[in-house]
Amino acid sequence: MIPIAKPLIGKEEIEEVEKVLKSGFIAQGPKVAEFEEAFASYVGTEHAIAVSSGTTALHLALLAAGVGAGDEVITTPFSFAATGNCALYVGARPVFVDIDPKTYNINPELIKGAITEKTKAILPVHLYGQPAQMDSINTIAEEHDLVVIEDAAQAHGAMFQDKKVGSLGDMGCFSFYPTKNMTTSEGGMITTNNPEMADKARILRAHGEKERYQHEILGYNFRMTDIAASIGLVQLKKLDGFNQKRIENAEYLTEHIKVLNGIKPPYVSPEVRHVFHQYTIRVEDGKRKDIMEYLNQEGIGTGIHYPIPIYKQKLYQDLGYHDKCPETEKAASEVLSLPVHPALSIEELEKIVISLEAGSENI
Ligand SMILES: Cc1ncc(COP(=O)(O)O)c(C=O)c1O
Known part of the structure; x- marks a missing residue:
């Protein structure tokens, strides 16, 4: 059988995982920090925040952008369920806008008609690895003061004009699930140039702690492990x-x-x-x-x-x-x-x- 997807894990990934296992640092530690730095530099953003999956990346990105109960998030219905569900997690309502039949991505011409006074964010998906029409989307977002969160779960390394996805909106969210263009087993990443959003996502990722055992806000355990990050560092090079x-x-x-x-x-x-x-x-x-x-x-x-x-x-x-x-x-x-x-x-x-x-x- 020729499989529809196949993770390519080589000797290097196995060696790196073994090193981490022997190091004693097997939860979030130095490898996660190294992976974040390498990923941010690859995408071309100031910050990258590693998390446990693409789904938790989307969830945290919406929270970090201040999207919450009563808000509306404009997105595409032609995607994996996580794209809509992340809005539900934060108490917001996903509002679905039809796709461009050629690219399968959200049709920017239809976005304006879906904007209401409750709209807080636009969440385009770069479906199948093809970037959405980010120029038009960003223009609409600027006109209406909306946050843009890219669902780049399927598009590591894809580019719109001369910029990589994940650097085009306010935040980008990636998945490292084994079928994706690169993997960490389970895993995800948020990329952003916005220091406040980056800070908030980092705090939310670890139970709202800025300092150990000081919980400022309601957070989660959405951390990535050093085991996963060590796989990601090798995969990013490939x-x-x-x-x-x-x-x-x-x-x-x-x-x-x-x-x-x-x-x-x-x-x-x-x-x-x-x-x-x-x-x-x-x-x-x-x-x-x-x-x-x-x-x-x-x-x-x-x-x-x-x-x-x-x-x-x-x-x-x-x-x-x-x-x-x-x-x-x-x-x-x-x-x-x-x-x-x-x-x-x-x-x-x-x-x-x-x-x-x-x-x-x-x-
Ligand atoms: C478009 C899209 N968004 C979000 C996700 C969620 O990612 P994960 O499976 O890592 O939670 C996926 C991956 O399955 C996806 O394809």
Whole structure:
């Protein structure tokens, strides 16, 4: 089976983990500080705050930005549930705005219509590794005095024009889950140039403590371990190489897939460096299920990112959401992700193309 995702853990990561285990510092310690510094410098921000997951990064970022009960957070419904749930955690209401059908990212033209006096933040997602239209989003945010928090969980190293994601809004949130472009096992990071937000996130990460056993505000235990950070430090050095391989794999797939009937390869905006966390095609005419089953029979792993818009999840239906975002609903019924990860061999890429050719002809 060619898996849809595969973490690439080498000898160096194992050696670094062993060193940390032997050092005695296995919770948050010097390796976390070193990882934060290296990550901030990679992204191009003043600060980086390591946390336990991408979800806790989003949760803390909203708290650090002062988003709370009664506020509204404008975001996309075409994402992993954490994107909407983080607003719920802080007592705010996620307000869903439809996507641009080409990029699958939030459509900036629709954001203005969703702004109310309760709106506090815009939370764009750089879906599949392709940055959202940050120019327009930042302009709208400035006009309406809103905070911008990037959900960069899928986009380590991606760029909008000449800047890396995570440095484009007020804060950026990354996930290091094993399927992501780089991993720490579980883990996450907040990046920001705002010293107050950075300070607040750091305090909230560790039970509201500025000094040991002095709790100024209600905080959490969202810390990263030195074990995870030691993996992250090695992975960060490999990230550009991993991304380059993802981009080349995507180019190969697109070159061969663009001629197939009823299948659309991903669109890449000329303004961005897309790092292909996912390589997601559109299968038109209701043929997705058959193509997917055919590929799976041929030993090719696939994924649907995402089959259900967030507002249609039971949790949101129970909260009274009756939204309708037509482009999101269409995409949810047509998208299909194929393997693009850096561990793929040329033979595996060829097999994906041949199987998709056969599948699209026979179905
Ligand atoms: C877009 C998006 N946001 C947030 C998350 C949450 O990250 P984590 O799984 O590390 O909590 C993920 C990852 O699964 C994601 O893909």
